[in-house]
Each structure stands twice: as C-alpha cells, then as structure tokens.
Amino acid sequence: MLKEIELKEDGRTLIYYSFAESESARSGLPGSDKKGGQNNSPSHRTQGSN
Amino acid sequence: MSEMRWNPVLQEWVVTATHRQDRTFLPPSGYCPLCPTKEGGFPTEVPRQSYDFVVFENKFPSLSKKPPLPAIAASDLYPVKEANGVCEVVLYSEEHTGTLADLPPARVAQLIGVWRDRYEDLGSRKEIDYVFIFENKGEAIGVTIHHPHGQIYAFSHLPPKIKREIESERSHYDKTGRCLHCDIIKEEESIAQRLVCRTEHFVAFVPFYARYPYEVHIYAREHRSSLSDLSPVEERDMARILLTVLRKYDRLWGFSMPYMMVMHQRPTSGGSWPGSHLHIEFYPPMRTAEKMKYLAGCESGAGTYVNDTLPEEKAEELRKILVDPEN
Numbered sequence: 001m002l003k004e005i006e007l008k009e010d011g012r013t014l015i016y017y018s019f020a021e022s023e024s025a026r027s028g029l030p031g032s033d034k035k036g037g038q039n040n041s042p043s044h045r046t047q048g049s050n
Numbered sequence: 051m052s053e054m055r056w057n058p059v060l061q062e063w064v065v066t067a068t069h070r071q072d073r074t075f076l077p078p079s080g081y082c083p084l085c086p087t088k089e090g091g092f093p094t095e096v097p098r099q100s101y102d103f104v105v106f107e108n109k110f111p112s113l114s115k116k117p118p119l120p121a122i123a124a125s126d127l128y129p130v131k132e133a134n135g136v137c138e139v140v141l142y143s144e145e146h147t148g149t150l151a152d153l154p155p156a157r158v159a160q161l162i163g164v165w166r167d168r169y170e171d172l173g174s175r176k177e178i179d180y181v182f183i184f185e186n187k188g189e190a191i192g193v194t195i196h197h198p199h200g201q202i203y204a205f206s207h208l209p210p211k212i213k214r215e216i217e218s219e220r221s222h223y224d225k226t227g228r229c230l231h232c233d234i235i236k237e238e239e240s241i242a243q244r245l246v247c248r249t250e251h252f253v254a255f256v257p258f259y260a261r262y263p264y265e266v267h268i269y270a271r272e273h274r275s276s277l278s279d280l281s282p283v284e285e286r287d288m289a290r291i292l293l294t295v296l297r298k299y300d301r302l303w304g305f306s307m308p309y310m311m312v313m314h315q316r317p318t319s320g321g322s323w324p325g326s327h328l329h330i331e332f333y334p335p336m337r338t339a340e341k342m343k344y345l346a347g348c349e350s351g352a353g354t355y356v357n358d359t360l361p362e363e364k365a366e367e368l369r370k371i372l373v374d375p376e377n
Contacts, residue, residue: 001160015104017105017163017164
C-alpha cells in the first residue's frame with residue numbers, strides 16, 4: 001500500500017492510497033500479519049504520538 | 051459557525067454546523083466534485099486524473115481540527131465547546147457510477163486496509179477518542195453526492211450510542227468475565243435462526259433485537275477489538291462477507307438497497323476496553339420494496355423502535371438469496 005499525502009490550497013489534507021495490481025491491503029508491508037503483535041493499535045499508542 | 055452544545059436533559063453533545071446548509075447537493079454527473087479532475091475540466095476535490103482510493107478532509111465538516119470558537123456563550127446549565135475532531139471522505143473508486151457492492155473482493159480488502167490506516171492514524175491523535183467509519187447510501191438516506199464514497203468522523207468524545215454500548219460491554223464483562231458480543235455470536239451461531247451468512251472468520255445475522263426489518267450485523271467470530279487486530283487472511287474474509295451481505299441486499303428487490311453502514315470498534319482514547327468487539331451494522335430504511343421504515347414519534351420521541359417484522363423471517367429471506375462474492 002502506497003500512501004501519498006498532499007495539502008490542498010485551503011489547508012485540507014488529501015491522501016492518495018494506491019495498491020499494486022492484486023495486492024491485498026497488507027501484503028508487502030513489513031510485519032503485516034499482526035497476530036501476536038498489535039503495537040500499531042491506537043490503544044498501544046504512546047503519549048504525544050501526534 | 052460550528053460548536054458543540056450540551057443537552058443536559060439527555061446528557062449528550064449536539065453539534066451545530068450551520069455552514070453545512072450550503073454543501074453540495076445532488077450535482078449533475080458531469081459536475082461531480084468527487085470524480086478525478088479531467089484535463090481542461092473544472093477542478094474537483096481530486097486533482098489527479100486517476101486514483102485507487104482517496105481520503106480527504108470534508109469541505110463542509112461537522113467537526114474540525116481547528117474549530118472556530120463557539121459563537122454563543124456557555125452557562126452552567128448549557129456548556130458549550132469547540133467542535134473539535136476530523137471529518138473525512140473516503141472515495142472507493144474513481145468511477146462515478148457503481149457502489150461498494152460492485153467492487154471486486156480484492157478491492158474491498160484494500161479498502162479495509164485504508165479504513166485500518168485511517169483508524170490508526172486518526173486514533174493516534176491525542177485529542178481523538180473515537181474513530182467512526184460509516185457510509186450513507188442512497189437518496190432515501192439523504193445522500194447528497196452519488197459518487198461511491200464513505201465517511202469517517204473522528205470524535206473528541208465518545209458519541210452517546212457508543213458510550214451506551216461500552217457501558218453494556220463493561221457491565222457484562224464485570225458480571226461474567228466474558229465479552230458481550232462474543233456471547234451474542236455464540237448464541238446466534240447456536241440458534242442459527244437469524245444467521246444470514248457465515249465465513250471462516252466472520253458471521254452476519256439479523257440481531258434478535260433488530261430495530262430495522264433488514265438490519266444486519268457482521269461480526270468477527272473470534273474476539274477482535276478493532277481493524278488493527280485483523281490478520282491479512284481475516285481482512286480478505288471480511289471483504290467476502292461484506293460483499294455477500296451487500297449483494298444479497300441488492301438482489302432482494304432487484305435494486306440497489308439504500309442503507310446506513312456503521313462500524314463499531316475499540317475507542318482510541320487509551321485505557322482498557324476488554325468488551326470492544328469489531329462489528330459492522332447495516333440499517334436499511336426499507337421495510338418492503340416500496341415502503342420506508344420511518345423513525346416516527348415512538349422511535350424519535352420515546353426512543354423505542356417498533357419493528358413491523360420478525361428478525362427470524364427477514365434473516366431467512368436474506369439467507370435464501372444466493373450471491374457470489376468472488377466476482
């Protein structure tokens with residue numbers, strides 16, 4: 001999954017998501033199978049991660 | 051003008067967003083703001099001429115990252131606060147016509163990946179307590195643009211229905227040590243009367259307590275609290291059951307079924323949510339091919355829904371419709 005972020009003229013965010021043909025949402029992503037590890041989940045976020 | 055006003059009677063926030071009165075309303079297909087911008091054509095929301103999926107912040111948001119100060123003064127009785135949050139639009143396809151049900155399963159699995167990314171991205175922001183993914187489909191629901199799309203509202207508070215659901219989850223967990231939704235799934239799979247369809251990892255049924263005649267809930271059969279907990283195999287399986295339900299709806303009367311589709315999952319405000327269980331709820335507003343189910347006096351004024359049908363019969367109707375989610 002390729003994610004490209006652009007800023008519109010009025011300051012709003014626009015994100016393009018693109019996938020290689022036949023690519024599923026997670027294939028090709030490192031550690032894509034989260035079974036046994038859910039560190040990306042919001043409940044595990046660190047304080048001030050924004 | 052946009053602000054949150056506290057309703058002390060129902061103990062909930064109401065968003066006032068007066069700028070939304072001027073939002074785009076049923077534009078002709080040649081002037082769709084969600085189509086890619088064509089060479090020499092008018093500029094749409096999407097500058098590129100082609101895309102897989104696009105997510106952008108709503109031009110007419112109910113909630114915003116930099117909300118204006120409330121235009122009205124608060125009082126002890128009537129607290130007021132800024133309408134803080136994020137409202138995003140998710141474009142499913144660059145094609146103007148078509149619906150989620152028309153996408154191939156691999157594309158729906160990719161869309162689930164987009165939803166997961168938005169859930170994690172928005173949920174990681176410290177001011178966001180709940181990421182609410184949904185789709186309103188059809189003019190019967192009040193859709194103002196036909197291009198296939200869904201929405202995401204990232205709330206800075208727990209919305210009232212979610213809060214009530216979480217209180218029920220917590221109470222059941224404290225009493226039994228089990229997830230309420232896991233118990234519901236167990237009961238539904240055991241009785242099987244209200245099942246609509248089932249895959250290896252997901253199950254769809256008309257709930258025992260359905261408010262709408264053709265209401266369907268899709269659940270992860272194992273305890274998964276959010277999209278972040280799904281494996282790639284489960285994501286693909288979720289795409290299959292989603293398409294199965296959508297295509298059954300469209301086959302039911304031979305027209306594209308209007309609906310509200312909402313996703314419930316774990317809050318993102320930190321803390322422990324042992325009872326949160328990922329599920330999607332569909333509320334189609336039709337009770338027959340010609341008649342609508344209106345939220346009238348009893349539903350709107352008393353909060354008690356009257357369902358004119360039996361969930362067991364509606365589930366059987368949907369169950370008998372055979373569809374192929376693979377093509």
